[in-house]
Amino acid sequence: MxxxxxxxxxxxxxxxxxxxxxxxxxxxxxxxxxxxxxxxxxxxxxxxxxxxxxxxxxxxxHRGAASLRAASSDLVGMIMGDLNNPFFAELTAGIEDALFQRGFTPILANTSEDIVRQAQVLRAMREHNVAGIIISPARGTDTWALAQQWPSHIPAVITMRRMIGSSLPYIGPDNQKGERDAVEHLLKLGHRRIAFIGGDDSMTTQRERVAGWRDALNGWGLAADESLIFEVPPTRDGGRVAIERALDGPQPPTAFACYNDIVAMGATRALALRGIVVGRDVAVVGFDDIADAEHNAPPLTTVSAHTREMGMRCAEGLLGLIRREDPASLSFAGDASLIVRESCGARFQGRGVS
Amino acid sequence: MxxxxxxxxxxxxxxxxxxxxxxxxxxxxxxxxxxxxxxxxxxxxxxxxxxxxxxxxxxxxHRGAASLRAASSDLVGMIMGDLNNPFFAELTAGIEDALFQRGFTPILANTSEDIVRQAQVLRAMREHNVAGIIISPARGTDTWALAQQWPSHIPAVITMRRMIGSSLPYIGPDNQKGERDAVEHLLKLGHRRIAFIGGDDSMTTQRERVAGWRDALNGWGLAADESLIFEVPPTRDGGRVAIERALDGPQPPTAFACYNDIVAMGATRALALRGIVVGRDVAVVGFDDIADAEHNAPPLTTVSAHTREMGMRCAEGLLGLIRREDPASLSFAGDASLIVRESCGARFQGRGVS
DNA sequence: ATAGAATTTTGGAACGATCCAAAATGGGAG
DNA sequence: CTCCCATTTTGGATCGTTCCAAAATTCTAT
The missing domain is CATH 1.10.260.40 (lambda repressor-like DNA-binding domains)
Structure with a gap:
């Protein structure tokens, strides 16, 4: 038996x-x-x-009973802006894994980019007496409002979307450097009219990536043509719209640096439907290196945000805060490295049908 | 001020x-x-x-303090096999949303299909005195083992992966009916050699979908040719492998019913790389209707599992259990409806480049 | 055998809420 | 002014753990 x-x-x-x-x-x-x-x-x-x-x-x-006496529980809040974006799903899985291994229990909240929902969720986390939170703020989150909603003495790290003026540590990839590398790669391949598509000026991440784009151009002695920045939603459809706008304008770009892989996928698809072969006629690079990127048609050249590692960093950073380490020293910009595949043309194999 | x-x-x-x-x-x-x-x-x-x-x-x-006296807390465990699969990410977001709206706080665990991890996670949930769990069992979960790890008096619903012999209510789409519809659609379009690709016999979901495939064929007076069932991992790469095996065999199929959209995406890509135009030369149908399905090249004909609604059902079903309703009456097989796009050829527009 | 030190064990007070029986209060009728 | 009843309010026990000072036990050296 x-x-x-x-x-x-x-x-x-x-x-x-x-x-x-x-x-x-x-x-x-x-x-x-x-x-x-x-x-x-x-x-x-x-x-x-x-x-x-x-x-x-x-x-x-009974962990609940135990934590009643202790100052805080083993719960950690994870607040994500958009779980349906594969990038955030991967990040979430990474953080969850790291937290669990360290003996913490993640409680999940998906705000769907809704700041009202985010406020409710923050309160719920406080009521649960979480040891800390890892938050990727919903778009439109105001630094001041966040400070009101989250008392500074409870550990919190911000990830992926920098809040300017916030005293909370930020953990995310080096967007500017990553985008600079990507655009330099396009420059080396001979492209001169390089558009930046996706996102808008209100998103810190977009600003950082645009800054990298500008850096690269300037570094090659070229002026950054602001009319080549196409502000569209950071979605597949946004990518499509940007391509249409760009192609229908005068002097269409020959290369597209995209806000993220989702936009890049929308863009490559829109180009393919127009009969333009990405990687031969035109170059596209993404950002994030989500799992789907290498299975795109054609496989995306992109900048890896090292998602899994980022998740681990977040967990570790929060743990540091919980142990009362210096918040300033915890901010961290991870490396962002260019992954060359086929969409930029550098490795184009000329397979006929894209 | x-x-x-x-x-x-x-x-x-x-x-x-x-x-x-x-x-x-x-x-x-x-x-x-x-x-x-x-x-x-x-x-x-x-x-x-x-x-x-x-x-x-x-x-x-302080919810923790409050729940010390009450029998259970407002925490609900969500145990998912693979968060990186967009289908499960969508499901997770749906459940999270529904639970939060009903005043529960979801605690998340991603088992990565690891049954050891799953056992640890189940224990952690018990220690947190959760009101109940919604679990999509990791592949290879044994009904008896699960019964040992989860006491029958604590509410639990199983979702997406039926555990045969388990007394726990199951909530998921009607896989058999959905697949039958999909394959019938292929039959109506004139296909006669229809392969089923992805997953294997050890997965209940695969067995249900294969049963639907068989039903459809038999319904048309055709014998189900078991050699047309290709058992490969339910991944993109699995889809690719299946296509290679199928095409290199004698009498290649003219249509592919795929275990899920991920497999279908791998399959369409592999076909495209061989210069075969999906939707014209060959038909492919998926299952799940993940967000990416409609953006695939070509857009996938697939069976919608009504993911978001499924998430809501799970939350509601669990709530019923928590309120001590009859478990048997809670089992639920949601509708699964065919979404016709381009990969099956029924709406093929003849755009040239796929 | 015994003081003193070292090692183990223990009762009771927290922690922050809920719940219940009982007490306090207020109002209206006689 | 009292009594009764309905409405409000309240103290104390309780949930399952941790923590602490103090008690009990064992060991060591004389």
Whole structure:
């Protein structure tokens, strides 16, 4: 017979508590508590007896009760702007993994870019007495409002979307450097009219990436032509719209640096539908390196944000804050590295149908 | 000056509790508790005074403390097999939304299809005294093992992956019916050699979808040719591999019913790279209707699992269990409806480049 | 055998809410 | 002015843990 985890009182009405365990092991509840916390104080023999009792009774630790006494719980809030964006889904999975491994329990909230929802969610997290939060602020989040909604003494790290003027540490990729590399790559391939498409001026991430685009052009002694910045929603459809606007204008660009991979996918699709072969007639680069990027038609040249690692960094950064390390030292701009595939033409294989 | 939420004791060392509020409002903590729970018993004037005190002190409700006395908390576990699969990301967002609206707080766990991780996560959820869980079991989860890891008296609903023999209610789309519709559509378009690609026999979802495929063929008086079932991982690359195997075999199929959209995307891409125009030379249908499906090249004909609604159903089903309704009556197979786009050829526009 | 030190164990007070029976208050009828 | 009843309010026990000072036990050296 396999060892069944059910103990003799597994079907009791109430929960099996530390007191029940203590009674069965013939010790006091304090001793059981000591065993639970892995204390060195308790004698080996006693430890064994207590563990046996816990097994027999099917005891389950009650974290809520424990954290009532401690200052904070093992809960950590994860507030994401848009879970349906694969990039954020990957980031979420990364953070979840890292937190769980460190003994924290992530509570998830998806704001769908809704700042009202975000405010509600922040309050709920406070009510749960979370040890801290990792937040990717919804678009349109105001630095001041966030400061009002989240007391500065509770650990929080901001990820992926920098809040200017906020005292909270920021963890995210180096957008400017990444975009600069991407655009320089296009310049090296001979492109001179390089558009930037997607997002708009109100998004810090867009501003950082545009800055990188400008840097690269200026670095090559070229003036950045602001009319080549196309502000469209950071969506697939946004990519399509930008392509249409760009192509229908005078002197269409020969290369497109996209706000992110989603926009780039929309753009490549729109180009393909016009019969333009991406990677031969025109170059496209994305940003983020989501899983789908390499399966796009054609596979996207993009800038990797090292999503998984970023998630780990976030978890670690928050842990640092919880341990009361200096917030300033925690801000972190991860590397962002160019991944060359086919959409830029550098490795174009000339396969005929794109 | 805008009304600052900071009260006079917002920077106290400890937390502001109902006792502090009670003191300031000149009432007992019981009264404050009554106000908190929205009781009708308390006089209007007192209610006002208490609310004023809460505002002034910046009181934040402590859900953990409250749930210590109640049988269970407002936490609900969400256990997902693979968050990186856009389908599950959408489902997760849907469930999260529905739970939050009903006043529950979802705690998230991504098992990455790892049953060891899943067991750990289940335990963590128990320790958090969750009101219930919504679980999409990791591949390879054994019904008996799950029953051991999750006591039957704690509400749980299984979603998307039926566990045969489990007493827990199952909520998911009608896979068999959906696949039958899809394959019938292919039959109507004149296809006779229709392959089923992706997943394998150990996955209940695959078995259900294969059953639908078989139903459709048999319904048209055709024998289901088992050699047309290609068992490959339910991934993009799996789709590619299946296409290669199928095309290199004798008498290649003219249509492919795919386990899900991811496989279908891998398949369409592999076909395109071989110069085969999907929607003209060959037909492909997917399953799930993830957001990317309509942006695929060509847009995928697929079966919608009504993901968002499914998420809502899960939340509602769990709520029913928490309210101690009959588990059997909660099982639910949602509709699964065919969405015709271009990959099957029914609406092929003949655009040249696919 | 015994003081003193070292090692183990323990009872009771927290933590911040809810719940219940009982007490206080207010109003209307006699 | 009292009594009764309806409306409000309240103290204290409780949920399951941790923490702390103090008690009990064991060990060591004399």
């Amino acid at each position: 396999p060892s069944a985890p059910k103990g003799d009182s597994a079907d009791r009405v109430g929960r099996v508590t530390i007191v029940d365990v203590a009674r069965r092991a013939g010790v006091s509840k304090s001793t059981v508590s000591l065993v639970l916390s892995g204390s060195e104080l308790v004698a080996e023999a006693t430890k064994l007896r207590v563990n046996e009792a816990m097994g027999a009774l099917g005891y389950v630790y | 805008p009304s600052a939420p900071k009260g006079d004791s917002a920077d106290r060392v400890g937390r502001v509790t109902i006792v502090d509020v009670a003191r300031r409002a000149g009432v007992s903590k019981s009264t404050v508790s009554l106000v908190l729970s929205g009781s009708e018993l308390v006089a209007e004037a007192t209610k006002l005074r208490v609310n004023e005190a809460m505002g002034a002190l910046g009181y934040v409700y």
